[in-house]
Amino acid sequence: MTDTTQRADYLIIGAGMAGASCAFFLAQHGSVVLLEREEQPGYHTTGRSAALYIESYGNAAIRALNRAGKPFFLNPPKGFSDAPILTPRGSLTIAETDQLDALDAVRAELAETTTGLEIVEGQRLLDLFPAIDPEKTVRGLYDPNDMDMDVHALHWGFIRGMRDKGGRLVTDADVGGMTRGGDGWIVETRAGTFTAPVVINAAGAWADEIGKMAGAKPIGLIPKRRTAFTFDPPEGLDPDRLPAVVNVNEDWYVKPEAGRFLGSPADETPSLPTDAQPEDLDLAIAVDRIENATTLRVGRFHSRWAGLRSFVSDKTPVVGFEPGLEGFFWLAGQGGYGIQTSAGMGITSAALARGAALPEEVASQGLEPADLAPGRPSLADAAYFTD
Numbered sequence: 001m002t003d004t005t006q007r008a009d010y011l012i013i014g015a016g017m018a019g020a021s022c023a024f025f026l027a028q029h030g031s032v033v034l035l036e037r038e039e040q041p042g043y044h045t046t047g048r049s050a051a052l053y054i055e056s057y058g059n060a061a062i063r064a065l066n067r068a069g070k071p072f073f074l075n076p077p078k079g080f081s082d083a084p085i086l087t088p089r090g091s092l093t094i095a096e097t098d099q100l101d102a103l104d105a106v107r108a109e110l111a112e113t114t115t116g117l118e119i120v121e122g123q124r125l126l127d128l129f130p131a132i133d134p135e136k137t138v139r140g141l142y143d144p145n146d147m148d149m150d151v152h153a154l155h156w157g158f159i160r161g162m163r164d165k166g167g168r169l170v171t172d173a174d175v176g177g178m179t180r181g182g183d184g185w186i187v188e189t190r191a192g193t194f195t196a197p198v199v200i201n202a203a204g205a206w207a208d209e210i211g212k213m214a215g216a217k218p219i220g221l222i223p224k225r226r227t228a229f230t231f232d233p234p235e236g237l238d239p240d241r242l243p244a245v246v247n248v249n250e251d252w253y254v255k256p257e258a259g260r261f262l263g264s265p266a267d268e269t270p271s272l273p274t275d276a277q278p279e280d281l282d283l284a285i286a287v288d289r290i291e292n293a294t295t296l297r298v299g300r301f302h303s304r305w306a307g308l309r310s311f312v313s314d315k316t317p318v319v320g321f322e323p324g325l326e327g328f329f330w331l332a333g334q335g336g337y338g339i340q341t342s343a344g345m346g347i348t349s350a351a352l353a354r355g356a357a358l359p360e361e362v363a364s365q366g367l368e369p370a371d372l373a374p375g376r377p378s379l380a381d382a383a384y385f386t387d
């Protein structure tokens with residue numbers, strides 16, 4: 001360690017939505033430095049999402065985190081954001097004749113936790129989404145609860161709020177190595193050396209790589225590529241008032257996006273951690289599925305991209321200290337839910353990283369620290385868990 005080493009109480013690696021939300025809630029309890037490799041903190045998965053809040057999406061732990069964070073999204077602190085974080089959108093899950101059993105199963109599952117669901121057919125289906133092809137789609141399940149999220153406002157609200165409380169964002173700070181010394185972790189980056197008793201690993205698809213640098217056991221994280229693109233609506237159709245539409249098999253979806261449609265084949269192709277790019281085949285598959293099931297015609301892509309949704313075997317995020325490795329804290333495995341769970345995950349991670357109990361907003365949703373802990377049995381049992 002040299003005289004130029006910069007000290008903090010908490011170093012957070014990765015300034016995507018996970019790191020930023022943790023930093024926001026932690027900054028009132030100690031000094032925080034948020035280290036980001038890229039010039040822009042939203043460059044990777046956070047800046048590539050579909051920006052949906054679907055309260056019923058994900059397993060029980062994810063749904064608990066969704067619910068725990070919703071009050072924050074609806075009523076963030078004064079000055080957090082000029083724009084609302086959530087705006088009503090609604091969603092329509094659609095089925096062809098041979099998919100009606102699958103739609104019934106989705107309805108039965110959602111009905112346990114969701115109110116306001118409506119089975120729609122015929123003219124009502126077309127009124128909700130005029131580009132449905134009635135020759136193909138016979139029934140839909142409308143959920144009025146789903147919302148659009150303003151990802152940029154949320155992400156920068158967290159970062160600005162952290163700065164207001166004295167925290168620092170350091171970009172172009174690629175963490176290349178770390179060691180544990182007498183005073184805590186010493187973390188080497190392009191932007192200098194930093195030290196803190198607690199390091200929080202919020203490195204998205206790279207979380208297992210950061211774990212390896214620290215000498216932690218891998219959590220078996222698998223980044224999975226998902227492709228998306230935007231395209232123009234047909235003449236006379238205003239997408240903005242329409243719900244998101246997803247096929248009941250979840251093998252494609254479209255959602256309104258700033259006057260256009262966003263489409264995706266809902267792909268989940270395992271990938272190395274990397275700057276993901278869309279593959280022509282995935283784009284072609286999405287176009288084919290969307291054009292087969294609807295009267296939409298993609299024509300040309302207005303924009304196209306891919307991002308990595310990173311999962312562990314049980315699809316629940318990993319939040320907690322690595323057993324036997326003092327001061328090394330995981331905040332990884334946000335999967336396809338890292339935007340909508342961010343407030344719930346932020347309050348959870350900020351509490352657990354300072355050794356506090358799970359906040360009441362989260363505990364009251366039935367979640368316990370053991371459900372998220374890195375040493376939990378469901379991770380150790382995973383087929384691809386490696387020692």
Ligand SMILES: Cc1cc2nc3c(=O)[nH]c(=O)nc-3n(C[C@H](O)[C@H](O)[C@H](O)COP(=O)(O)OP(=O)(O)OC[C@H]3O[C@@H](n4cnc5c(N)ncnc54)[C@H](O)[C@@H]3O)c2cc1C
Nearest residue numbers: 014016017018037045046050052175204307337338339340
């Ligand atoms: C197409 C698509 C659609 C999606 N739709 C939704 C949706 O509708 N709703 C939803 O909730 N979620 C959605 N998601 C998932 C969501 O985007 C992610 O769960 C979330 O963005 C993950 O955030 P993160 O902070 O963990 O990762 P990231 O945003 O990837 O941030 C991790 C950061 O760590 C940094 N980093 C890595 N290694 C280092 C290092 N060595 N040193 C310093 N920094 C490092 C990276 O540069 C990166 O900025 C979607 C994802 C995709 C791809």
